[in-house]
Ligand code: ADP
């Protein structure tokens with residue numbers, strides 16, 4: 373039976389060695405959380421990295437690693453410390469990530485890390501080629517593996533290959549600065565279908581292809597010598613029922629986790645106070661430092677809200693070997709300390725800050741308890757947290773404030789949309805959110821929920837796979853002509 377092979381740098385489970393045994397935890401990030409439900413419902417396999425390097429896995433635990441991954445229909449790609457240094461901390465996260473998020477000043481162009489990116493993409497290709505059987509479909513994900521489609525196509529021209537980019541594709545003027553721009557584009561063009569979250573990313577990609585490679589581009593098709601590559605946008609959805617059902621269960625049982633008890637305590641002591649939530653990986657693209665500064669400005673501009681609001685900020689540790697992430701951690705620690713020191717009273721702390729990963733139940737505690745979500749990325753491919761927040765509002769109350777720089781903003785116009793660099797606008801949006809009449813909250817969320825329910829992650833994956841199958845038919849017609 374033919375199967376779908378999903379490939380991403382990170383597997384949906386991350387392995388750690390704890391007390392000489394292998395422990396698995398779920399991966400954080402939009403790609404992993406979104407694709408997990410797609411994978412769960414398929415008979416395919418998922419190829420990727422376990423989070424442990426070759427050097428970290430003792431010989432006697434190697435079987436356990438394979439065992440842990442097989443259970444989840446996953447196949448591990450073995451990477452060395454050197455690979456992770458050059459490919460992951462290097463080219464992926466010091467070149468592509470900052471460049472594609474328009475952080476030019478953070479972007480490094482290092483030949484060694486580029487070479488490591490090439491080597492590791494080849495390692496992935498070997499594992500994929502070992503696992504492909506006739507009739508299989510391949511779906512490659514994200515910016516770490518942009519050379520993979522061409523590497524696979526070269527060996528298996530018969531196989532349908534889809535690629536989806538989970539981050540923005542930058543404008544041609546930014547992309548052209550990359551010394552390896554041609555190689556990256558040619559790598560991607562090994563695909564039969566290339567998907568982006570938004571039409572703007574698609575447009576930027578097509579313009580780069582036509583200006584750099586000079587391929588013929590018409591509407592959403594790129595003509596190569598022997599094939600046509602289709603490009604389209606597919607805004608990724610969430611597993612809506614998982615979030616809304618978990619929230620409904622949570623409301624019914626009043627799940628008393630320690631976090632929930634603390635949140636309830638806050639509500640009991642200041643019943644008319646509002647909680648403002650933010651959840652992200654600790655990443656400079658998420659605008660966390662700006663958000664804290666904007667919150668400070670809000671408390672200064674509207675002092676009547678002192679003791680009446682609290683910002684609950686969850687930041688998940690991410691890529692902590694990259695200097696910019698270390699600097700951001702320091703900046704956020706200092707900002708939180710400074711603002712709490714400046715405004716706190718005996719009974720009130722303006723910011724509750726958690727720097728850790730949390731289990732799913734705690735995420736639901738936060739989503740369901742906080743009346744406002746404040747998400748202010750400077751750039752974000754999509755931002756699934758915005759969608760998850762809305763999905764958990766079972767009584768349809770709650771207000772989402774969302775940056776216009778997030779891909780999600782294009783489908784969520786009923787949220788309060790702000791420019792993350794405009795503190796005035798953020799402060800006013802916070803006031804508006806806190807004072808918004810319940811009827812208006814319900815009206816806005818009704819539209820949002822309806823859309824999120826319809827365009828859920830399953831629909832997103834089906835749309836992509838249907839288009840990929842259509843490209844096969846198109847290829848047959850071209851051959852026949
Ligand atoms: P990104 O992909 O850039 O990290 P998204 O907002 O698109 O940003 O996706 C983040 C995903 O990670 C969401 O699905 C969210 O539920 C999940 N997540 C965020 N924080 C945590 C956490 N502390 N523990 C577990 N999952 C988390």
Ligand code: G6P
Pocket residue numbers: 382400401402403404514515538539690691
């Ligand atoms: C984003 C990226 C993913 C990545 C995730 C977590 O969602 O699009 O590709 O896996 O962040 O980042 P990490 O570097 O920990 O894999």
